[in-house]
Amino acid sequence: MKRSKVIILGICMVLVLSLLAACSKNNNTSNEAAASSEPNSSQTSKEVKLTFFNTSAEINTVFENLFKVYNQEHPNVTIELIPTAIGGEQLQKFQSLLASGKPATIANLDAGTIHQYKDKFLDLESEKAKYEGLALPGAVDGALLDGKFIGVPYTAQGYGLLYNKRVIDEVIGSSFDPSTFATRSDLEALFKKIEAAGKAPVIIHGADWSLAAHYQGLAYSLQSNNVEENRKFVEELKQGTVDLSTNQAYNGLMDTFDLLKKYNARKADPLVADYNKDSADFAKGEAAFYFMGDWSWAVIGPLEGRDKDFGIIPVPISDNAADFGNSQVAYTEPKLFAIDNSGSTPEQQEAAKAFVEWMITSEASQKAIIGEAGLAMPYKDRKVESSNPMSSAISKYVAEGKTVNIGVINYFPSDWWSKTGASMQKYLVDKVDRAGLTKEVQDYWKSTAGK
Amino acid sequence: MTNKKLLHNTGTFLIFGGPSIFAFFAVVLIPFLFGLYLTFTNWDVRSGDHTFLGLANYVEVFQDKTFLTQLWFTLKYVLFTVIIANVAAFFLAFALTSGFKGQQLLRTGFFTPNLIGGLVLGYLWQLLFSQVLPYLGKKYGWALFETSWLTDTNKAFWALVIVSAWQLIGYLMIIYISGLMSVPVDVIEAAGIDGANGFDKIRKIILPLTAPAIVICIFISISRSFLTYDLNLALTKGGPFNSTELSSYHVVQKAFLSNEYGVGQSEAVVLFVVVAVIALTQAYFLKKLEVEA
Numbered sequence: 001m002k003r004s005k006v007i008i009l010g011i012c013m014v015l016v017l018s019l020l021a022a023c024s025k026n027n028n029t030s031n032e033a034a035a036s037s038e039p040n041s042s043q044t045s046k047e048v049k050l051t052f053f054n055t056s057a058e059i060n061t062v063f064e065n066l067f068k069v070y071n072q073e074h075p076n077v078t079i080e081l082i083p084t085a086i087g088g089e090q091l092q093k094f095q096s097l098l099a100s101g102k103p104a105t106i107a108n109l110d111a112g113t114i115h116q117y118k119d120k121f122l123d124l125e126s127e128k129a130k131y132e133g134l135a136l137p138g139a140v141d142g143a144l145l146d147g148k149f150i151g152v153p154y155t156a157q158g159y160g161l162l163y164n165k166r167v168i169d170e171v172i173g174s175s176f177d178p179s180t181f182a183t184r185s186d187l188e189a190l191f192k193k194i195e196a197a198g199k200a201p202v203i204i205h206g207a208d209w210s211l212a213a214h215y216q217g218l219a220y221s222l223q224s225n226n227v228e229e230n231r232k233f234v235e236e237l238k239q240g241t242v243d244l245s246t247n248q249a250y251n252g253l254m255d256t257f258d259l260l261k262k263y264n265a266r267k268a269d270p271l272v273a274d275y276n277k278d279s280a281d282f283a284k285g286e287a288a289f290y291f292m293g294d295w296s297w298a299v300i301g302p303l304e305g306r307d308k309d310f311g312i313i314p315v316p317i318s319d320n321a322a323d324f325g326n327s328q329v330a331y332t333e334p335k336l337f338a339i340d341n342s343g344s345t346p347e348q349q350e351a352a353k354a355f356v357e358w359m360i361t362s363e364a365s366q367k368a369i370i371g372e373a374g375l376a377m378p379y380k381d382r383k384v385e386s387s388n389p390m391s392s393a394i395s396k397y398v399a400e401g402k403t404v405n406i407g408v409i410n411y412f413p414s415d416w417w418s419k420t421g422a423s424m425q426k427y428l429v430d431k432v433d434r435a436g437l438t439k440e441v442q443d444y445w446k447s448t449a450g451k
Numbered sequence: 452m453t454n455k456k457l458l459h460n461t462g463t464f465l466i467f468g469g470p471s472i473f474a475f476f477a478v479v480l481i482p483f484l485f486g487l488y489l490t491f492t493n494w495d496v497r498s499g500d501h502t503f504l505g506l507a508n509y510v511e512v513f514q515d516k517t518f519l520t521q522l523w524f525t526l527k528y529v530l531f532t533v534i535i536a537n538v539a540a541f542f543l544a545f546a547l548t549s550g551f552k553g554q555q556l557l558r559t560g561f562f563t564p565n566l567i568g569g570l571v572l573g574y575l576w577q578l579l580f581s582q583v584l585p586y587l588g589k590k591y592g593w594a595l596f597e598t599s600w601l602t603d604t605n606k607a608f609w610a611l612v613i614v615s616a617w618q619l620i621g622y623l624m625i626i627y628i629s630g631l632m633s634v635p636v637d638v639i640e641a642a643g644i645d646g647a648n649g650f651d652k653i654r655k656i657i658l659p660l661t662a663p664a665i666v667i668c669i670f671i672s673i674s675r676s677f678l679t680y681d682l683n684l685a686l687t688k689g690g691p692f693n694s695t696e697l698s699s700y701h702v703v704q705k706a707f708l709s710n711e712y713g714v715g716q717s718e719a720v721v722l723f724v725v726v727a728v729i730a731l732t733q734a735y736f737l738k739k740l741e742v743e744a
Contacts (some may be wrong), residue, residue, distance in 0.1 A: 089684075092707045095496045116710070117497055206602075208690070271602035271691050272581045415709040422692035429602075431692070 032124035048351040050079045053094060053104035055113075056155075057086040058298045059373045063108075069364045070355060077351050079106075091414065103340045105348050106356065108154070112410040114338045115145040122341040122349055124149045127357075134360065136398070139378035142407060143333050151336025152356050154369065156378040158312065158394035158403070159214055159293030160329040161187075161202070165309035167288040171197045171211055180312045182321035184256055191263045195287045200265030202289040203282055206273035206428060208421025213409065214330070215257065215291065216424055216441070217417075218315060221406040222249040222325045229407035237442065238449040245438045249325065254434060260291065261428065270428050275299070283307060291315070293330075294390035297374040301387065311393045314404075324404075329394060331403035333378060413448050420444050490717040493545065495710065508717040517693075518701055518718050524726065525677065525698040528612060532676040536616040536623055538669055543620065543652075544627030562621035569618070573685020576614045577601065580686075604694040607687050611695055614674055614686060623668045630664025631657065662741040670734050677726045698722050 005271045054063055060083040067079040082097070082104050084090040091113065097103050098120065107114075107121075114121060124131075128149040135153075143153040168176040171194050181187070191201040204211075210300050236242040264270060265287045268280075279299040282290040290296070300306060317325045337359065339352045359365045363383045369375050374388035376395060376446040385443045386392055397403055411414075423440040428434045432440065490508050512518060543561060564572065581599040588596030600606035613704045634657055636651035642652055658665075680699040683689065689696035689704070696704070702722065706715025 089703075089707075092703070095707055099496050100498075119497070269585065269598040269602055272585075272599050274581060277582070413709070415704070418704070418708060422690070425690065425692045429691070 011279065017229075033401045037169065046347070048077050048347055050077065050348055050355065051082055052079050053082045053084075053097065053107040053109070055084055055090045055094075055107075055109055057084050057090070059369075060084075062368045062373050066359070066365050066368050069357060074354075077355065079355065082443040086260055087241050098342070101343055103343045105340050105344045106352050107338050107340065108335055109151075109338060110334060110410075111143065111145060111151060111336050111407070112412060112414065113334075114151045114336055115410050116414065118145060118148070118150055120340065120342040121150045122339040124152065124339070124353075127152075127353065130357075131360075134379050134381065136380055139333065142378075142405060143336055145410065150174040152360065153333035153336050153378055153422075154360060155335055155375040156331065156333050156391075156398070157293050157295055157376070157392075157405075158329050158391070158397065160291075160312045160314045162282065162290045162292050162294075162296070162310060162312050162390060164282060164285050164288055164290075164307055165311055166307045167199055167285045168187075168194070171199065171288070176311075179309055181313060182316065182326045183319045184252075184259065184316045187256075187316050188259055191259070192313055195263060198284075200287040201263035202260055202265060202291065203278050203287045203425045204260055204264045204270065204291055204428070205275065205278050206266065206425065207264040207275070208425060209417050210273075210291065212421035213417035214293070215253070215315075216420060217406055217409045218317075218325070218330060218404065219244075219247075219250040219253050220408050221330065221404050222253065222317065223247075225324065225405070227405055227407040231411055234408065234412070234445070237445040240442070240446055240449075244442055245435065249317060250438075252323075252325075253315070254437075256315055257427075271425055283310075293395055294374075294376065294388055297388040297390055301374055308389075310389050312390055312397075314402075328402045328404045329397045329399060330406050331394065332406045363401035416444070416448075484503045486716055487673050487720060490713060490720055492713060494712055496667070496712065497710070504713065508713040509721075511714050515705075515714065515718070517696075518698070518705070521701045522695050522698050522722070524608075524696075528608065528615075528679075528697060529673060529676045531612045532615045532619070533611065533669060533672045536619040536672050536676075537665070537740065539616065540620045540623035540668065541665075544624045544631055545657075547624070548628055548631045560625070561624055562744075564618045564620070565622045569679075569681030570685045572618055573682045576610070577686050580610055582622060596618055600685050602691050607691065607695045611679075611683065611686060611697075615679055615682055618682070619672055619675065623672060626664050626671075627661065627666050630661035634660045644681065662737065666734055666737045666741070669728050669737065673730045673733065674726055677729075 033292075052063065052067070054086060056063075060081065064081045064083075067081060071078055082093075084093055093111070094104075094107065094109065098117070103120065125148070128140065131149075131152060139153055139156070140149065143149065143151055145151065163176070163178070165176055168190070172190075181190075194201045206313045218228050220234055223230050233242065237244070238353075261267075261270075265281070266272065269382060274287045275296075276299055278290065279292070280303055281287060282296075283300040283303050285307050294312070300310070312329055314325060314327060314329045317323060321327070339356070340347055341349070344352070359369075360377070360379060361381070366377065366383050370377055370382065370384045370386050374386060374391070376388070376391040420441050423432070423437055423444075426440075427434075427437040491504055491506070494501040513705050516598075545553050547558050547561075552743045580601050584596040585599055586594065588598075594624065600610040638656060638660075639652055642656055647655065679697055680703065683695070683700045687695045689700055698718070699722065702715050702719045704715075705718060706712045709715075
């Protein structure tokens, strides 16, 4: 009886192993097939299948429809969307695709993620000149990672204090002009008026990404107008050679945060952080300001009964109007298209390059990205005007060169916003004071030294 | 002759057992062993290569203070979830086997939460805790609900326990119902004639006779609540300020967000050992309580 058990087990093992072996053999043959097809890549009629990993989850369907249009124009190229969920496990999915040896041909990722996986992506240096010709001044420079062009920016975003023009106009009794407005005291005076009129001055969205990646991210970006200088500053933080507690930009920013906290419409329960509700309440005029970016248009745009006019002002950091940051809004190219170089065939890569260019330049894709999705594209030849008043307002700052480049955060560790975001949340609900917050943030940086 | 029979038996076994064995090897055992191997290396998705490190990852696990506090937090969470879910499920099952009209419908109703995925469930309850209850709380002046439960470190813990228990109850209830149905009616009737009251009947007759169901239910609820991830993600995202991160949530964050795959994987192994030890010991001791009718 015992022997029979051993035999059964043995047979099972053989069966399992042979199945696994069969799997790996299959893999090999498909690789061989791919390799042998290389010389034939001149045959343009050959079918190419691309996969597209998308982290801009709010416009999954917009992309999917675009892929169909592209397929009609280029029948030999099919593109399959690999969608992700908003706020879902996007990075984990990307990593597992990579680890399983089946990476997506094209990935729409945060610039910081592309930087971390830079060895896996195709160097687009040969394409750089072409995109420099197409893009707005500075857009390609802003997308460089360690000086290399490995991702094509397709959208530009800005953030700061969004305002609801109707609410402010009603409070001050005239048309609000954001250019009259450059210091913290100006902001405080306005907040007081708004509160006296019985309105809520500002909404702080209590989620860690908003508090850390956006608000606190400004502190590192305001050190200088130069991303490399800012990177150096963070390196010094890691080494412990600079002290945040005496840093002017950081303290100025946190002083303003205290002000926002004092006038926060969500004061009773600041950490609820319901993005849809916060955006909708702001759009309907329940608060005059909202610390957020132009992407909130995806929620606000289709909303019924919302106000019409919105704009943006920078987060003031001092009472000296001339200080860097007081008249500049934060601006970034958050998502880049990168092409895989770890598991894709040269044929797929060529098709991907052509497709990415089509996504940037074609009328169909601009209509979808600018018109439907309400995003701003950092390119000169725009065939569609944006319906998003916030991104139009940001474009004005960009045209005048009044921007804070927050590119430094692309080089931060990927758990940075989640860990320091928790500290910011504690500060928001008064669980720690300024000194405690500063210590937690500095401790985080020190813990990443050498990693 | 015996050879032929053996061959026949093996064939039969493979037809019925083969697919499950294959699945077990392919999605449980082999990944587990490979994962175990990875804990001894410095494997990283970004580079893809791995060199042997020995026990360095495990040393780091026991130096990771947040992991240890979160393991403790998880233990507390499991304890309360298991107790609440099992007690509630037992009494629900008891009530729903008493033979009143409409009990089938109620059984279905209580089972439903189990069919909803943890993510959907988490988002539903999140809306309830962060919008609906505070709204009612403000309207009627219930101090307990005036602010969201999910933004207070203590209340967020109880929110997690309540929702997890709520999800588990229906499933455990079904097992308890089948356990209770197997208790012979004549034994209970005889006890009644001998003068036992309701409480005595439960304690002296029903509980011992349903011991197998209890063992299974506690085992299931322990292992399931130790590995809660989706609910944690959808309901609290580990917040406020990482105070409600359960172990499996921490493991995923460690591996995929902080890019420390080796340490994360080692923490997963430690978690596996903890779950296995606790679940098996309880099963061993409770099994001794089983009696024959």
